[in-house]
Amino acid sequence: MTKSILALIALATSAYAQNAVIASPSAGSTLRKGQSFTVEIARPEFPAPSKDVSVVIGLQTCVLTDGSNSTDCSVLTQTFGFLLYSGDYTPTGHPDAPQGTFEDYQNFTFTVPTNIPTGQAQVKAAHLYLTGAGFIPVLEQFNVTVNVVN
Template sequence: MMFMKSIFALAAFATAVYAQSVTIAAPVEGTSVTAGQNFTVDIARPNTLSPSQEVAVVIGLVSCSEAPFNGNCASFDVSQIFGTILYNGPYTPTLHNGPSPDFIDFYQNFTLTVPSWFTPGSASLNVAHVSLIGAGPFPDLEVKNITLNVVAA
């Protein structure tokens, strides 16, 4: 009986954490961005019934063309190498209706600039999201990333 309670508690914990998870809603994977130009990053999270408090996001950009990655963005752990920090600060998403009446989420847009000196080619756009979850609450850190294509100005 104790084993079943432990499994249930673990499943509830995993569900609560997953429900707080953010996504990089924009730009989409493979988007081209220009060095020296602005682009918008949309960080979204679903509406949830479990209590949570948003703390911050950090958005970084790292070139996949340089050693030790040699053009392969999937070959490194973005939680260990985050790249050039484009934003580090509060995450205060607001409630918006999604593409259908049943889909409602929270999101915040960030207008960022690709550094003019950034190496053209594949780059990993990385997002670290920090929140406090539950009645306790407990801290949660998650890292998401997508690959972009940086083009020279």
């Protein structure tokens, strides 16, 4: 029983250590309709066996259907809005990353949709990877809130 509990703790710790982030754009950044922007998905180097599989990136408006701008984008946790990318995630080592930080990354460049409402929005991502000796699938979601302007 104790070995099983320790194995579960080790698995939970290893899954937590894998967490990726949106390194760019940063929270509060301004995105201009029709202009390009780069989304950098970064994750720490992971010593245990792991394999990145894919990533999904979207841009979800926080403007409500009645046209008002929501002050709480966190209610939009399950939707991706404008789907910008869905495919392979193959991060490479970041040349300037200090040891023990988000050392692996991949950049994706998009154009801000011209038909997205102005106001707050979230750049959202979902990352699927396999971890552990048995390659257990893990899906994580994360986001940053940005401002969309004309």
